[in-house]
Amino acid sequence: MNFQQSELTQHIAQTAKDFAGQYIKPHLMEWDESQEFPIHIFKEMGKLGLMGVLVPEQYGGSGLSYFEYSVIIQEISKVCGSIGLSLAAHNSLCTGHILAFGNEAQKEKYLTKLATAEFLGAWGLTEANTGSDAGNMKTTAIKEGKDWILNGTKCWITHGKSADVAVVVCRTGEPRAKDNSTAFIVERCIPGFSGGKKENKLGMRASETAEMIFDNCRISDTNRLGEVGAGFKQSMKVLDGGRISIAALSVGIAKGAFEASVQYSKERYQFDQPIANFQGISFKLADMATEIAAAELLINNACYLKMKGLPMTKEAAMAKYYASEVAVKVSTDAVQIFGGYGYTKDFPVEKFYRDSKLCTIGEGTSEIQKLVISREVLR
Numbered sequence: 001m002n003f004q005q006s007e008l009t010q011h012i013a014q015t016a017k018d019f020a021g022q023y024i025k026p027h028l029m030e031w032d033e034s035q036e037f038p039i040h041i042f043k044e045m046g047k048l049g050l051m052g053v054l055v056p057e058q059y060g061g062s063g064l065s066y067f068e069y070s071v072i073i074q075e076i077s078k079v080c081g082s083i084g085l086s087l088a089a090h091n092s093l094c095t096g097h098i099l100a101f102g103n104e105a106q107k108e109k110y111l112t113k114l115a116t117a118e119f120l121g122a123w124g125l126t127e128a129n130t131g132s133d134a135g136n137m138k139t140t141a142i143k144e145g146k147d148w149i150l151n152g153t154k155c156w157i158t159h160g161k162s163a164d165v166a167v168v169v170c171r172t173g174e175p176r177a178k179d180n181s182t183a184f185i186v187e188r189c190i191p192g193f194s195g196g197k198k199e200n201k202l203g204m205r206a207s208e209t210a211e212m213i214f215d216n217c218r219i220s221d222t223n224r225l226g227e228v229g230a231g232f233k234q235s236m237k238v239l240d241g242g243r244i245s246i247a248a249l250s251v252g253i254a255k256g257a258f259e260a261s262v263q264y265s266k267e268r269y270q271f272d273q274p275i276a277n278f279q280g281i282s283f284k285l286a287d288m289a290t291e292i293a294a295a296e297l298l299i300n301n302a303c304y305l306k307m308k309g310l311p312m313t314k315e316a317a318m319a320k321y322y323a324s325e326v327a328v329k330v331s332t333d334a335v336q337i338f339g340g341y342g343y344t345k346d347f348p349v350e351k352f353y354r355d356s357k358l359c360t361i362g363e364g365t366s367e368i369q370k371l372v373i374s375r376e377v378l379r
């Protein structure tokens with residue numbers, strides 16, 4: 001395995017970095033304070049091919065691999081985790097589900113719009129009482145002639161109000177039965193589909209998180225994704241890929257906090273010298289650099305397996321688990337290095353600190369990652 005970045009990957013990373021510097025950095029605190037979801041930013045990213053990173057060129061996407069996808073998410077998240085999170089939800093959850101399990105007509109109809117950002121995507125699995133235990137969902141889809149009638153509420157959905165199209169996993173069998181759920185593509189314009197409560201969050205405040213409500217929402221059977229009963233298994237596969245993106249989001253946040261810490265520790269003087277001279281600070285930087293590098297290796301390993309089409313459930317969970325814990329630790333230490341200034345909104349590390357916590361929760365908590373990893377090692 002050679003994880004040396006190719007020229008193409010470097011070029012793509014630079015494009016994402018330039019975009020984040022020009023379009024995101026000047027406004028991120030304003031969006032964070034007001035919880036504004038800057039939808040226009042995603043339209044701009046669509047023009048650069050960042051909204052269909054993994055989508056083949058035949059459907060209007062960039063046709064890139066998980067390696068490039070990971071560096072894009074990292075570069076954007078180094079500046080703003082919220083935009084990184086939304087980019088990940090659009091690319092690997094909604095778009096990723098249709099790419100992996102859609103038929104040709106569905107791919108032609110939806111991927112072309114998602115890849116160019118004409119459509120913003122959402123992916124709904126979680127409900128109020130079924131987060132980690134997602135298989136126990138209450139939202140139902142009942143067959144009526146050639147249609148399905150959807151009823152229920154999905155919670156915590158990234159772009160729950162603003163998405164133009166959503167992949168929604170509903171129960172189509174008996175509660176707790178095997179293979180009892182099915183995935184559907186639902187367009188925003190369909191009667192009976194609406195956005196609900198928007199969450200007021202600790203971090204990731206510029207990424208919209210809201211309910212999606214289905215009230216006798218009639219969906220054509222042509223919008224069913226794959227076999228009836230395959231919804232949960234499909235979702236677990238989609239999450240394998242999604243977890244790589246949350247690991248990349250985590251490393252991006254950690255790198256942002258680390259780079260700010262290195263700079264600050266050279267510039268901040270106490271006792272007539274830069275605080276970087278104190279071992280208490282420099283050893284923190286050494287730990288940060290080492291842990292970030294280790295997380296990156298885990299991500300690259302999962303990307304490599306994914307690219308080769310090899311099993312990677314354990315490796316994606318390891319990358320997500322480790323990288324997200326590193327993001328929290330590094331951003332916590334970053335606030336410590338900044339001292340009192342790190343506790344204010346005048347410096348970037350307080351936002352990294354708040355944003356990082358989502359990484360140990362979204363797309364499966366750290367405990368659930370350990371469950372996945374231990375299941376695989378005990379197999």
Ligand SMILES: Cc1cc2nc3c(=O)[nH]c(=O)nc-3n(C[C@H](O)[C@H](O)[C@H](O)COP(=O)(O)OP(=O)(O)OC[C@H]3O[C@@H](n4cnc5c(N)ncnc54)[C@H](O)[C@@H]3O)c2cc1C
Binds near residue numbers: 122156158364
């Ligand atoms: C900002 C944000 C964006 C999100 N976006 C989406 C989205 O786009 N689509 C979507 O479907 N969902 C989304 N989610 C939901 C997210 O995936 C869930 O929050 C997550 O899976 C955890 O579920 P929960 O919050 O219900 O926690 P719970 O499942 O209630 O867990 C509570 C605690 O119990 C622990 N726990 C639960 N079960 C076990 C167990 N078996 N063993 C050990 N510990 C356990 C958990 O680790 C956690 O610490 C989002 C969440 C957030 C916060």
